[in-house]
Amino acid sequence: MDAKYFVMALVLISLAGNAWAASPAPVLAEKGMVVSDSREATEVGVAILERGGNAVDAAVAVGFALAVTHPSAGNLGGGGFMVAHMADGSTFTLDYRETAPSAAHRDLYLDEHGEVIPGLSRNTHLASGVPGSVDGLLRALRDHGSGKLSQRDVIEPAIKLARRGFPLSRFLASALNGYCSTFEAHPGSRESFIKSNGDPWRAGDRFTQSSLGKTLQRIAKNGPDGFYRGPVADAIVSEMQRGNGIITHADLAAYASKYREPVRGTFGEHEIISMPPPSSGGVHVVQMLNMLAKLSIADYGWNGSDYVHRLTEVQRRAYADRAEHLGDPDFWDVPVTMLTSAEYATELADAIDLTSATPSVEIDAGSAAPREGNDTTHYSIVDQFGNLVSVTTTINLGFGSGIAVQGAGFLLNNEMDDFSAKPGVPNAFGLLGNEANAIEPGKRMLSSMTPTIVLKNGDPYLVVGSPGGSTIITTVLQIILNTAIHKMDVQEAVSAPRVHSQWMPDVIAVEPRALQPDVVQRLERMGHVLEPRGKWGSANSILINSRGVWGAADSRQGNSFAAGY
Ligand code: GLY
Numbered sequence: 001m002d003a004k005y006f007v008m009a010l011v012l013i014s015l016a017g018n019a020w021a022a023s024p025a026p027v028l029a030e031k032g033m034v035v036s037d038s039r040e041a042t043e044v045g046v047a048i049l050e051r052g053g054n055a056v057d058a059a060v061a062v063g064f065a066l067a068v069t070h071p072s073a074g075n076l077g078g079g080g081f082m083v084a085h086m087a088d089g090s091t092f093t094l095d096y097r098e099t100a101p102s103a104a105h106r107d108l109y110l111d112e113h114g115e116v117i118p119g120l121s122r123n124t125h126l127a128s129g130v131p132g133s134v135d136g137l138l139r140a141l142r143d144h145g146s147g148k149l150s151q152r153d154v155i156e157p158a159i160k161l162a163r164r165g166f167p168l169s170r171f172l173a174s175a176l177n178g179y180c181s182t183f184e185a186h187p188g189s190r191e192s193f194i195k196s197n198g199d200p201w202r203a204g205d206r207f208t209q210s211s212l213g214k215t216l217q218r219i220a221k222n223g224p225d226g227f228y229r230g231p232v233a234d235a236i237v238s239e240m241q242r243g244n245g246i247i248t249h250a251d252l253a254a255y256a257s258k259y260r261e262p263v264r265g266t267f268g269e270h271e272i273i274s275m276p277p278p279s280s281g282g283v284h285v286v287q288m289l290n291m292l293a294k295l296s297i298a299d300y301g302w303n304g305s306d307y308v309h310r311l312t313e314v315q316r317r318a319y320a321d322r323a324e325h326l327g328d329p330d331f332w333d334v335p336v337t338m339l340t341s342a343e344y345a346t347e348l349a350d351a352i353d354l355t356s357a358t359p360s361v362e363i364d365a366g367s368a369a370p371r372e373g374n375d376t377t378h379y380s381i382v383d384q385f386g387n388l389v390s391v392t393t394t395i396n397l398g399f400g401s402g403i404a405v406q407g408a409g410f411l412l413n414n415e416m417d418d419f420s421a422k423p424g425v426p427n428a429f430g431l432l433g434n435e436a437n438a439i440e441p442g443k444r445m446l447s448s449m450t451p452t453i454v455l456k457n458g459d460p461y462l463v464v465g466s467p468g469g470s471t472i473i474t475t476v477l478q479i480i481l482n483t484a485i486h487k488m489d490v491q492e493a494v495s496a497p498r499v500h501s502q503w504m505p506d507v508i509a510v511e512p513r514a515l516q517p518d519v520v521q522r523l524e525r526m527g528h529v530l531e532p533r534g535k536w537g538s539a540n541s542i543l544i545n546s547r548g549v550w551g552a553a554d555s556r557q558g559n560s561f562a563a564g565y
Contacts, residue, residue, distance in 0.1 A: 026491035026543070026550040029564020033551040034058060035540035036379035037073070037467075039561040040166050041065035044157040045381060046563050054146040055383040056084060057154055059391050060137045062379055064158035064216065067133075068209060069166060070559070071193070071411060072175055072398045073377035073467060076215065076227065078413040079132035080393030081275045082140055083262065083451040085460065087386035091453075092144065096136020096257035097278050097444040098129025098415045103246040106438045109421040116421045123182075125245030127401045127414035129445060133393060134219055134227040136257035155220040162216055162409070165208035171558030173201040179399050188239060188406035193399075211409030228252045235408040243403065254442075260329075265289055265340055268298075270461065270484050274452040274476075275392075277334045280326040281450025281473045284318040288477050290345030291317070295352065298485040303499070303515055305522035306354075312501045312508050312528060313352045315474055319503035320363045327436030328444040334436070357527035360506035375399070376449060376467030380542045382460070382549050388542075390451035392465045392472070418445035448472040454480060459544075462490070466539035466554070471509070474500045475537040483543060490543035491552040498537070507531040 027033070032055070034045035044065040045058040053061075059082065066074025079098040085091050107114070109121045121127050141154060168176075176183075176193055177200045183189035192209055195201055218226035226232060233252045240247050265272040265286030272289065274282030291314040300307040325335055338344055352358070376394035395401075395413035404411045420437040437446040450472050454462035462483055466475040475498055482493035497514035501507065507529045515523070520530055538557035543550045551562030 024491060026489055026552045027562040027564060028548050028550055030548055031384035031565055033382045033542050033549045033562065033564035034062060034379065035542055035551045035553050035560070035562040036062055036066060037377045037538055037540065037557050037560050038066055038069040039559060040069040040161055041074070041379070042561040042563050044161075045379075046565055047157070048149065048154065049383050050565050051149070052146070053149045053154075053383075054385055055381040055387040055389040056140050056144040057146050057149045058381050058383065059379070059389040060141045060145065061154040061157055062381065063133065063137045063391065063393060064155050065161060066377060066379070066393070067410065068158050068161040068212060070377055073375045073394060075131075075133055075393060075395045075400070075413065076410040077128070077131045077133075077405070078393060078395035078400060079129070079415065080136060080391060081279055081447070081449050081451050082136065083273060083275055083390045083453055084144065085273060085388045085453045085455070086144070091262055091273055093260050093262045093275055094136055094140055094257055095260050095278065095444070096132035096139075097447060098132050098413055099255065100416065100419070100439055100441055100443050100445070101130055101246045101248065101251045102441045103248070104416070104439050104441050106440065108416070108439055114422070116425050121417040121419070121421055122397060122414045123401060125240055125243030125401070125403060125412070127416050128245060128247060128412040129415040130247055130251045130255050131413065132255060132257055135224050135255055138219075138224050139257050151223060152220045155216055159213050159216045159220060162209040162213035165206040168201055168203055168205045168207045169559050170203040172207075173203050173205065175398070176201045179402060182399070182402035186403045188404035188408070189402060189411070191406065192404045192409050209409050211407055213409070215408045215410060228255060232408050235405050239403070239405045239412070242406070263336060263340060267293060267480070267484060269457050270480070271455040271458070272452060272480070273455070275450060276336060277326060277329045277446075278444040279447045279449055280322045281448055281476065282452065283326065283334075283336055283339050284322055284473050285450060285452065285477050285480070286340045287321070287345065288314045288318050289480070290340065290342055291349045292481070294346055294349035297481065302482070302486045302496070303519065305519045305526070308499055308508065308515065308519065308523060309354070309357070309526055309528070310352070311478075311499065313358060314349070315501045316358065316360050316363055316503045316506070317348050318473075319501075320360070323434060323503065325436060326446050328446070331440055331443045332436045355526065359527075360503050363503060376469070376472070378451065378465035378467055378538065378540055380463035380465065380540055380551075382463060382542050382544060386460060388453050388460050388463050390453050390463045390465050392449035392451045392467070394449060394467070415445055418447060450476045452476050452480075454484075461544060463542040464539060466537040468537035470502050471498075471500045471536045474498070474502075475539050479539055479541060490541055490550045494539050494541050494552040494554050497535075500536070509533045511535050
C-alpha cells in the first residue's frame with residue numbers, strides 16, 4: 001500500500017479532538033478504499049483489494065479482522081447488516097442480525113410483578129441473541145465474492161492478528177482497562193481481556209488472543225459449521241449453562257442470514273439505497289429526506305435555526321413512527337411503502353409549524369418503541385471494479401454483554417436489549433418500546449443500523465453508515481445532507497458536528513460546536529429544549545467523484561483509519 005495514504009490517515013488521527021474546525025483533507029485514492037474503526041482491519045481490507053479481491057471479499061476480511069482488533073464492537077458473537085451496490089448495477093442487502101433463542105418469550109426480562117429486572121437484558125448470559133455475523137459474512141463471500149479468494153484467504157489475516165497479536169492503541173488499552181471489573185467476573189473474559197500479570201493494559205502492549213485464533217481457524221476450515229456446530233457451538237452452549245443462558249445447539253444450527261429487498265428513495269439527483277427492516281434506519285432516512293425535500297431544506301444554511309428546526313420536526317415524526325410501526329418484518333407487518341411514500345411525507349410535512357416546536361407528546365404515535373445500543377462499528381469499502389459495500393455490525397453495548405465464551409475467545413452480544421422488554425419502559429437511550437418489537441422466539445430485534453449507499457445521477461457517490469444506537473439514523477441523514485446540499489467534501493461532512501432528536505425524550509442533543517449561540521437562542525424561543533452532549537458516532541465514509549475515491553475516517557473514534565490504493 002502506498003505509504004502516503006497512511007501518513008494522511010495518521011494526520012487525521014492526530015487531529016482527533018480538533019473536530020470540524022480543523023477537518024483535514026479526506027484520503028484520496030485512484031482505485032479502491034477501505035475506512036474502518038481499526039487501522040489493522042483497514043490494512044487487511046486494502047491488502048485484499050490489492051490482491052485483486054472485490055469489495056465483498058474485502059468486507060468479509062475486514063469483518064473478521066475487526067472481531068480481533070476492535071473487540072468492543074467488531075465480533076463473531078454479534079450480528080450486522082451489509083448493503084452492496086455492484087458494478088453490474090445489481091444491489092443486495094444481507095441481514096445477519098441476531099435472533100431471539102427459541103426459549104425466549106415476551107416477558108423474559110420481567111419479574112413476578114411485571115417490572116423490568118435491571119441489567120438482565122444487558123449484562124447476563126440471558127442478554128444474548130443467537131449470533132449472525134459468521135453466517136452472514138461467509139454467505140456474502142460465497143454469493144458475491146470475486147471467487148478469487150477462498151474462505152481461508154479472507155480469514156487468515158484475522159487469524160494472524162489474533163495469534164501474533166498487534167500493538168494496543170492508547171484508545172483500545174484504555175477501553176479494555178475501563179471494562180476490567182466486568183471482565184474479571186467471567187472466566188472467558190478474564191482469560192481473553194485481562195493482562196496475564198493483572199496489570200492495566202498500556203499503549204504499545206502486544207495483544208494476542210490465542211483462543212480466538214483457534215475459533216477463527218475452525219471457521220476458516222469448516223465454514224459456518226466451524227462456528228454453529230462442533231467445538232465452538234459446544235463452548236457457546238457450555239458458556240450459556242454456566243450463567244443460566246438459553247441459547248441451545250438447535251438455536252445455533254438453525255441460524256440463517258437473509259437477503260432483503262433494499263429500501264430505496266430519491267433526494268433530488270440522489271438515489272438512496274439502504275437497509276430495510278429489521279433495521280429502522282433505511283426507512284426513516286428515506287422518510288425524513290422526503291419530508292425535508294417538501295420543506296425545501298436546500299434553501300437553508302447549514303445548522304442555522306430554520307435548518308435545525310426542520311431537521312428536528314422531521315426527526316420527531318419519523319421516530320414516533322419508528323416506535324409504532326417498526327420490527328422484524330418476518331413477525332410484524334411493517335408498512336415500508338407507506339412510510340417511504342411521497343404522499344405520506346407531504347401529509348406530515350404540511351402539518352409542521354415552521355415557526356415553533358411541536359411538543360412530542362402531541363405527535364400521534366404508539367406509546368412505545370425499541371431499544372438501542374451504542375457500541376457498534378461501521379465500515380465502507382469501494383473496489384477498483386466499481387463495487388460498493390457498506391457494513392454496520394454490532395454486539396450492542398460496549399464489549400456486548402462483557403461475557404466471552406470460555407475457550408473460544410469472543411464476546412457475546414447483549415442484543416436482546418434491542419427488543420422492547422416492556423411497553424412504555426425507556427431504555428438507555430430514552431427510547432420506548434412496543435408490540436412491533438416485542439420478544440418472540442426466532443425474531444430479530446429492531447435495529448437502527450443504517451448502512452447506506454447513495455448514487456448521484458445513477459453513478460456511485462457515497463458509502464455511509466455509523467455506530468451510535470438511536471443516533472445512527474440522524475447521523476447518516478446529516479452526512480447525506482452535508483454532501484448533497486451543502487457541498488462539503490466527505491471529510492467535512494463526516495467531521496461536521498451533529499444534532500439529534502428522536503421524538504422521546506423531547507430534546508435536541510447537540511454536539512460541541514454544532515450550533516452558534518444565536519442559533520441556540522432562536523431555537524429556544526421556538527420552544528425547543530437543547531441538551532449539549534459529547535460526540536457520538538463514527539461514520540467512516542467514502543465519496544466517489546470524477547477525481548477519485550475519497551475516504552473519511554471519523555475522528556470521533558480514536559482508531560478510525562482510511563486507506564486506499
Ligand atoms: N444495537 C444497536 C442497533 O442495532 O441499533
